[in-house]
Amino acid sequence: MKNKQIRKTVVAGIGILGALSLSACGAAETNSGGGTDDKVVLAEPSWVGAQANAAVVKKLMEDELDVKVEAKQMDEPVAFDALDSGKADAILEDWHGVPKKEKKYVDEKKTVVSGGDLGVVGHIGWFVPKYYADKNPDVTDYKNLNKYAKDFRTSESGDKGHFIGAAPSYSQHDKELIKNFDLDYKHIPSGAEAAQLKEIQRLYEAKKPFLTYWWEPQWMNNKIDMVEVELPKHTPGCEEPAAKAKCGYETNQLEKFLNADFAKSNSDAAKFIKNFKWTTKDQNEVAGDIAGKKMKPEDAAEKWIKANKSTWEKWLPKK
Amino acid sequence: MSTPTIPEQGEQKTSDAPSPRQPDGRPEQQAPPSGLAVLARSPKVLAVLVAVLVVVVSAAVGGSGxxxxxxxxxxxxxxxDLDGWLVDNREKSPIFLYFLLHISNSAESSVDAIISLFDAMGWIGVTVVGTLVGWAAGGSDLSRRAxxxxxxxxxxxxxxxxxxxxAPTMETLALMTVAVFAAAVLGLLLGLGAGLSDRFEKILRPVFDTMQVMPAFAYLLPLLLMFGVGVPSALIATVIYAAPPMARLTSLGLRSADPAALEASASLGASHWQRLWTARLPLARKQMMLGxxxxxxxxxxxxxxxxxxGSEGLGDEIYQALGSLDVGTALTAGVAVVLIAVLLDRTTAAAGERLDATVTVGATRLMARIRMAVWGLVLALIGVFSAVGSSIGEREWPDVWTVDVTRPLQSAVDWLTETIGSGIPVLGGTVVxxxxFTVYVLNPLRSGLETTPWWALALLVGVIGWIVxxxxxxxxxxxxxxxxxxxxLWEKSMDTFSQxxxxxxxTMVIxxxxxxxxxxVERVERMLRPVLDTMQTMPQFVYLIPVIALVGLSRSAGIIAAVIYACPAVIRxxxxxxxxVDPAAMEASRSLGATSRQQLLGVQLPLARKSLxxxxxxxxxxxxxxxVIAGLIGGGALGYDVVQGLSKGDLSQGLPAGIAIVCLGIMLDRITQPAGERPRD
Incomplete structure (x- = not known):
């Protein structure tokens, strides 16, 4: 009996495989999933500000425009590939962290188009906690950093100062800056944003001195006071190539990017995303609710939407 | 400076070598002659000592290696160039159009289909059918197991x-269903091949070895370039990772079939194929179930x-929660993962046990019919529920019936990390x-490895490999x-190597x-078992943040994560x-009056050397x-390179680092693997 059963299974298996391979003879669809149907897919990078953007856009589009929205977690580099292939329709907050891909897809392949500014201004720099800067006021100039290097020593950095570097996918040229300025610091990268935040939270609570790559908007800024260390002013292209960079970071108008086909469709959803524009303060409010007060993104978005009708009404496409 | 550990290895070798007759605690001055005698008797020990000496001297003299x-x-x-070609040709090249994209599209559509099936069945339907499947796997009767x-x-x-x-659980289950199916089919086919043909087995072995030590992150990256983000890459990575054990165990099952049974079947005139179907495969069922x-x-x-x-489900939930340092939510999702692991483990284990029982006892006709009927009922119920399921109840679990445990969990974890992080009186706490550990162990180890010349290290590896x-x-x-x-990547690899x-x-000490x-101790075993199960199945992402709270963003954090992950297997x-250990030997030692401690040190541990x-x-x-996980929380070196390569989509950074990890892995595997046996089967 067993024998028969096994044979039957095998025959069935071969049949199914055969059918599958027959159906596989044609050329495959190159554009699968995502933007082909009425569902809009947002690429949502892993930081909380991006979560806030996505939550508000999702809530408004689903309630006001009756469009189904799915936010998929992906960092900038991956998101650009997804925008190119149509697996994602839009990214709401791009920090210009992947210039190579941006050039390739936006300028050369023309599969990704800009969706205008988000309205939020991004700023990256080197920061020390305020309690430390108050005691040592001249630490805020990068030229004086060597004087204080011994304060920042840890077991990881040995006899140099410990510089807490950024998460791998973020725009950065700190390692090169430290080398080019001859700073007595060791660049120790964080493997993930979450890891960096937790470390800073821990050091801040213990009132330890630290020097870190830090940025605004960032929900933790509501809870901790940081002071920026002045770096030489950014001029266009001064960080290229990174090995010779001797300047700080560009103050960034964060930008939206759309899949070209999605943008051309000119649907209500595409119009809405192009219109979507808010301020750093708005975003921090929602992000602070999500991360600081641990509200669910949907609830935080709903709270903001209730309080700011006049802002978001302008985003709705005109009927 | 690399001396602290490497001589240790040398010493281990010498202390292994003396004959068991030599009692403990001999007078000091008698040790040298016996040591020399040992050296003279076994040139291998001498070789290790010479190699160690070369390493130490050359490191001290050379300076940088x-x-x-x-x-x-x-x-x-x-x-x-390859990266650029892939991006340009993803939509044009025939390899993609006629082969790879089919895989990716069918992967995507099958997962979508299962998700929508779950969706249509509603939560009531999924729960009822799931329970029924579990019961059927356990034997669909009133026995305790079922x-x-x-x-x-x-x-x-x-x-x-x-x-x-x-909702995330359903997404994870859907992805799992497709992945397990694909991995099982692939593993079965490869295992059949390896079990029946010696040549195939020889070819597959190194492939499987590589797949097992290769960090998954390293092959996520090329997959990402070929298939883009989302389900297909995730699915294929999963299948690559999970198929080897299935294949290995299938092959093992086929090879270790009772020769008497095979002989009997041959003498009854069964042809080669008949023998495979009627004797070898059924006899290998237990191993296959384990696989x-x-x-x-x-x-x-x-x-x-x-x-x-970009795959969805519980992993996404965890990853997302980490961005806002929400350990409570991450832990809740982690618990769900552990629960699913328990569910799948118990169900397959029960099915395996039952298969075993059927072979020995033989099933009655009635039971067989009942079982068929139950499986039929399962199929029918899936149909019924997917047709009307969503009208019976909501699609997802009703919100009213949920309990929010994330806040209490969060505060519990916070309290715990705070207390043992720096709140222990006198001893300081984990931060200190x-x-x-970093200053006195890791840093010397790293600088030692970095100053040892490469040829001296190669010599040492060669000698140890040859001896072991x-x-x-x-x-x-x-x-x-x-x-x-x-x-x-020499320097980075030495950094990773020291970690x-x-x-x-x-890991070994603990x-x-x-x-x-x-x-x-029986009681310790009972207490530890659930803890070990949890440690092995809890997704590593969950404990990354608490670990940072405990020891800061440092190499130690990565090491702790690794120890948590690796300990359970070593303990088991x-x-x-x-x-x-042979009970006769234990009995003999006891009757000769050995104390419990003597028994452990003199009998049990030496006899268990192989499994150690x-x-x-x-x-x-x-x-x-x-x-690689350590690279996420401050481990730096190769792990960070892989992570950065992955998140920047930079093949030329991620892949070499991944290959270097594999090389380290194979090297360590070879020099710790005694000759003449393959422990991982």
Whole structure:
């Protein structure tokens, strides 16, 4: 009996495989999933500000425009590939962290188009906690950093100062800056944003001195006071190539990017995303609710939407 | 400066060598002659000592031992070219149009289909059908096993619902279903091939070895370039990761079939194929079930990891929560993952047990009919529920019936990390200890490895490999080191290597101590078992943040994560080895008046040496597989390169680092694997 059963299974298996391979003879669809149907897919990078953007856009589009929205977690580099292939329709907050891909897809392949500014201004720099800067006021100039290097020593950095570097996918040229300025610091990268935040939270609570790559908007800024260390002013292209960079970071108008086909469709959803524009303060409010007060993104978005009708009404496409 | 550990290895060898007659605690002055005698008797020990000496002297004299610049080859340029070609041709090249994209499209549509099926069935339908499947797997009768399996299934589904994790759980289950199916089919086919043909087995072996030590992150990256983000890459990575155990165990089952049974079947005139169908395959069923069980567990851990490249479900939930340092939510999702693991493990284990029982007892006709009927009922119910399910109740678990445990969990974790992080009086706390570990162990180890000349290290690896294993193992180890050097990753690899050694030593100490306790004290075993299960199945992402709270963003954090992950296997292997020591030997030693301690040190541990070695080997593989995870929390070196390569989509950075990890892995595997046996089967 067993024998028969096994044979039957095998025959069935071969049949199914055969059918599958027959159906596989044609050329495959190159554009699968995502933007082909009425569902809009947002690429949502892993930081909380991006979560806030996505939550508000999702809530408004689903309630006001009756469009189904799915936010998929992906960092900038991956998101650009997804925008190119149509697996994602839009990214709401791009920090210009992947210039190579941006050039390739936006300028050369023309599969990704800009969706205008988000309205939020991004700023990256080197920061020390305020309690430390108050005691040592001249630490805020990068030229004086060597004087204080011994304060920042840890077991990881040995006899140099410990510089807490950024998460791998973020725009950065700190390692090169430290080398080019001859700073007595060791660049120790964080493997993930979450890891960096937790470390800073821990050091801040213990009132330890630290020097870190830090940025605004960032929900933790509501809870901790940081002071920026002045770096030489950014001029266009001064960080290229990174090995010779001797300047700080560009103050960034964060930008939206759309899949070209999605943008051309000119649907209500595409119009809405192009219109979507808010301020750093708005975003921090929602992000602070999500991360600081641990509200669910949907609830935080709903709270903001209730309080700011006049802002978001302008985003709705005109009927 | 590399001396602290390497002489230790040398000493281990010498202390292993003396004959057992030599009693402990001999007068000091008698040691030298016996030591020399040992050296004279075994040239191998002498060789190790010479190699150690060379390493120490050359490190002290040379100063810097980095691989010479001129001997590296440029692999970045070709990899960048490949990267560019892939991006340009993803939609044009025939390889993609007629082959790869089919895979990716069918993967995507099958997962979508299952998700929408779950959706249509509603939560009531999924729970009912799931419970029924569990019960049927356990034997679909009123026996304890069947009821227990069914009950577990019901409990897990309810728990996931109550924890408010229903939707992500369904997404994870859908991805799992497809992944397990694909991995099982692929594993079965490869296993059949390897079990029936010696040549095929020889070809597959190194492939499987590589797949097992290769960090999953390293192959996520090329997959990402080929298939883009989302389900297909995640699925294929999962299948690559999970198919080897299925294939290995199938092959093992086919090969270890009772020769008497085979002979009997041959003498009854069965042809080659008949013998395979009627004797070899049925006899291998138990092993195959074990393989399926392993494949499922590996699928689960991978499905969670794949959230990094845009797959959805519980992994995504965890990853998202980490961004806002929400350990409570991450832990809740982690608990759901552990529960699913328990569910799948118990169900497949019950099915395996039942198969075993059927073979010995034989099923009655009636039972067979009932079983068929139950499976038919399952199919019918899936149809019914998917047709009307959503009208009976909501699609997802009702919100009213959920309990929010994330806040209390969060505060519990916070309190715990605060207390043992820096709140222990006198002893300081983990922050201080970790600092000591870094300063006194990791830093010397790293600078030691970095100052040792590459040729001296290669010599040492070669000698150890030759002594522990065969000349072939030695050669493989040396070639691996050479590859690392040629890729220009020598320094980073030595950094990682020092961390792996640190992690390994900790793992072995903790693992062996707890293993001895587990083997000897019944109560410890009962208490530890659920803890070990949780440690093995809890997604690593969950404990990254608490670990940082404990020891800060540092190499120690990565090492702790690795130790948590690798310890359970070592504890289990040690305990098992001790327990299976020949009872006659134990009895004999007891009747000769040995105390419990003497028994442990003089009989149990020496007799269990083989399984201790297997434990070391497993420890190496597992610690190494955490190198990349460690890169996420301050481990730096190779792990960080892989992470950055992945998140920047930079093949020329991620892939070489991944290959270097594999090389380190194979090297360590070979020099810890005794000749003449393959411990991982």
């Amino acid at each position: 980095v691989w010479p610049q001129g001997w590296t080859i440029d692999i970045r340029t070709p990899l960048n 009821l227990r399996t069914g009950g577990t299934t019901l409990g897990v589904f309810i728990a996931c619902g109550v924890l408010n994790m229903w 399926l069980n392993q494949a499922i567990m590996m699928c689960l851990s991978m499905v969670v990891l794949a959230s990094l490249i 200890w970790a600092k000591g 294993g065969t000349w072939r193992a030695a050669l493989t180890g040396v070639i691996c080191l050479g590859l690392i050097g040629m890729m220009g 792996v050694i640190g992690g390994l030593v900790l 693992g062996i101590v707890l293993g001895i306790l587990t083997a000897r 292997i040690t305990a098992q080895g001790l327990r299976y 070695l297997v434990g070391v080997n497993q420890g190496v593989v597992l610690v190494l597989s955490m190198v």
